[in-house]
Amino acid sequence: MDNEQRLIAGCKRGESWAQKEVYEKYSPAMLALCVRYVSDYESAKDVLQEGFIKLFTKIEQYEGRGSFGGWIRKIFVNTALEELANNKMLNPYVSMERLPDYPDDIDLYQIEQVSANDLLECIKELPSRSRVIFNMYAIEGYTHAEIAQKLGIKENSSRAQFSRARKFLQESVLKLMKK
Amino acid sequence: MSKENKNIDKLDDFSKLVKQKLENHQLPVSDDIWAGIEQKLNTPKPAKRRIVPWYWISGGIAAAIALLLLIYPIQNTSDTTHTMASKTEVSTIEEPKSMADAKEPASNSADADFSTNPKSTPTVQKNAAGLFPQKTKTRNLYTDAHLNTVDSRTVVRKEEIAELDDNSAPKMDDWKPKATVDTQNNTDRTSEQLTDNQGTNRKTEKIDRLPDLNDYPEIPNHPKRTRKKRPILLATTFGSSGTVTDGGIKQQDFAPMMSSTPPRQLVSKKVTESYSGILTPDDYSNAEHQLPLSVGVTVEKPLTERVSLESGLVYTYLKSMYRNPGSVDKNGTLQLHYLGVPLNVRVKAIKQPNWNLYTTAGTMVEKGLRSHYTQEVDSRSVVNNKVVKSSIEGVQWSVGCGVGFDYKLNKDLSLFLEPKLTYYLENNQPMSARTEQPLNIGVNGGLRIEL
Structure with missing residues (x-):
């Protein structure tokens, strides 16, 4: 044993x-x-x-x-x-609609230099629901179907929010690196 | 995690990088978190609302049916014996000679009362003794006849009389003088009652009718209700109970209970003192008491239309498990067997043709039949087992009340369910669910048969 x-x-x-x-x-x-x-x-x-x-x-x-x-x-x-x-933090009305679209082009090499703690700080800035979706999909490996079921949303909504969350995060990281 | 690679191929490079950096990221944890977890793990679970599962009820009904099937042959035998006894009694009382003799002393005195006159009784016994071995019964029935007490035997006697052979019928004429004497006793009462109606003729008519055996039970002027049959009810019950605050199995810490209860025991003090290595409740940290289970047979005797008295025998099984995990792991199991005699008063609140709603209250005394205690002490290298089988000293008293519902399945059989509240008095009994939580709520169910 x-x-x-x-x-x-x-x-x-x-x-x-x-x-x-x-x-x-x-x-x-x-x-x-x-x-x-x-x-x-x-x-x-x-x-x-x-x-x-x-x-x-x-x-x-x-x-x-x-x-x-x-x-x-x-x-x-x-x-x-x-x-x-x-705590009603998964309120669907707190959505990524407010977030602007950011370009996908980002220097990955630069991001590799960012520490985990800094990345964590960037993630913390995401609205609750999109943060959860990003975590569940990108890090924990849930599918959008599973996320949709758990959060009681549509699968497409999960996809859209993940995409926006990723872009938001990229922008946050870029901002962080510029500091 | 099985999902780890599910999306990996779909992820963009940025997300992959974030995943890589954060998936196994760790943060320092402060010590107070573990202290909080430990405290919560050792806190007894909050009380849950008691729900009586259906399988308990269905189990109770099944057990009651099984018990009923077991006792039914006995009951039939009893009935047969009773019928035979009735026949003997009837044949004794029907003997004209003895009855004629018996009435003689009474005829000397118009006020003779066989029920209260001690002189008259030996005469009956003496005469009956030479003829029938059931002399006592003769006297009793004779007395009963004059007292006209409320007794279902009266009805039986009437039926049996109808079955007598023709030889006995003419002899019944010998009843006349006795009946006359008897009526004289009753006449006073009858005349009193009829005076208001000026029913002198009726009084005479009544006396004339007395020798007719078919009218025999009607000799007295007692109200009609006195002849109404109130059958004895036999019930098989199956029940279980738990604490008022907990649904059933309880898990408790000993420490908080120590202050409120007297020193508890798992086995008798004598055994603990005589044999080394027997653990006491204080050696354990956790107790888990299973739902007590009871099965029983009770008899209900109606006193009035609505009030009845119930008693019988009830067997109860209690099981508790004790634990003290750690480097030396201690496990104990205590099983207790009790046999109790309940005494309950039952009052029908709502009486319908097919169902009744009633309240019940009473007490029960239980004697512990047997205690079976096992313990296992696991010190990693050595496992020590002990089994103690002992008697249980003293008795357990309890008081309780409840409401019940019975539903008539057919003429003689009804199904009943009784939720009840029971309080177990402190009687220095071995530790069990009852000693730890004296106030219990439970449910009894079963079948009731009219005898």
């Missing part, structure tokens, strides 16, 4: 040492994920806490199909979406 299996088994038995190890292993990445979705650091900490409680109380549902890390990530994405929905 490898270490991850041992941790999972320990968590299923409700053993605190296993829970603590899982927390220590995944919490930094999950906090970054939460910040990407909810943008506010304090809210992200709440989502992180709530997500781990869900993880430990629902770990019996993890049947070993797919990676444990992927399953955990899904829990945190869902928890973040719940948090945004509870």
Whole structure:
């Protein structure tokens, strides 16, 4: 039994040492994920806490199909979406319609020089809904159909908002680099 | 994540780059977050609204039917015995000689009252004794006849009398003098009652009719309701209960309960003191109590049209599981078996031809039959198991009330459902759902049969 299996088994038995190890292993990445979705650091900490409680109380549902890390990530994405929905942050009227179109041409080499934290700051500036769509599609790998189902929007809307979010982000990055 | 590569080919270079940079990005986490998680994980779950699942109800009905099938042959046997006994009683009381003898002392005194005159009773016994072994029954029935108490046997006797052979019929004439004497007792009452109506003739007529055995039950002038049959009801019940605040299985921390409850025990103190290594409730951090399950057979005796008394036998099964996870993992299971005798008063609130709504209140005393406790202490290197089977000292008292609904399936059979509230008194019983949450809400269901 490898270490991850041992941790999972320990968590299923409700053993605190296993829970603590899982927390220590995944919490930094999950906090970054939460910040990407909810943008506010304090809210992200709440989502992180709530997500781990869900993880430990629902770990019996993890049947070993797919990676444990992927399953955990899904829990945190869902928890973040719940948090945004509870705070009415996924309001469809806060859309990308206000955003101007930006050109696609961008120097990727320049962007590579941008740190992850700076990129995160740029993402945080996106409106909630488009930020969520960008995160879900580009980083977490959800399809537009899945996003549309989760957010209760049309698939085309998801596509359009992703496209606009990307352009907005490019512009933000460019602005950042010019500073 | 399985979705990681799903869109990778569709992503533009910019998005790929963002993904690459942020997918595994990490941020430092402050220590207070884990403390909050740990605290929330160890906090008992908030109370949930109690929902009685349908499978409990259907299970209860199924168990009740099974019990009914089990007891039905016994009930038939009982009925047969009862009928035979009635026949014997009837044949005894029908013996004219004895009855004629029996009436003689009474004829000496117009005020003779067999029910209260001790002198008259031995005479009956003496005469009946030589003829029938059921001398006591003879006396009882004879007394019953004069008292005309409310008794379904009266009806049975009447039916049985009709079945007597012809030989007995002429002898019934011997009843006349006795009946006359008897009527004299009743005459006072009758005349009192009829005075208002100036019914002297009727009084005479009544006396003339007395020897007619078909009218025998009508000798007294008691109101008609006294002859109304109130059948005894036999019920098979199946029930379960949980706490008022929790739907069923409870998970609790011990610490908050320590202050409000007396020292608890898993097995008797005697066993704990005699054998080493038996864990106590304080050795565990979590308790999980399963829903108590009860099955029983009760008998309901109607007292009036609306009020009845219920008692019987109820078996209850309780199971609790205890845990203390950690480097030394402790697990325990305690199973308790109780047999109780309930005493309830039931009052019909709404009485309809096919259904009744009633309220019930009463008490129950339960004696613990057996306690079965197992524990496992896993210290990684060694696993120690212990099994303790012991008796349960003392009794458990409870009081309860509820409302019930019964629906008549046919003439003799009805289905009932009783939601109830029960409070278990502190009687120093082994730890269970009842000791931890004395106020329970539950539901009983089953079948009721008229005997």
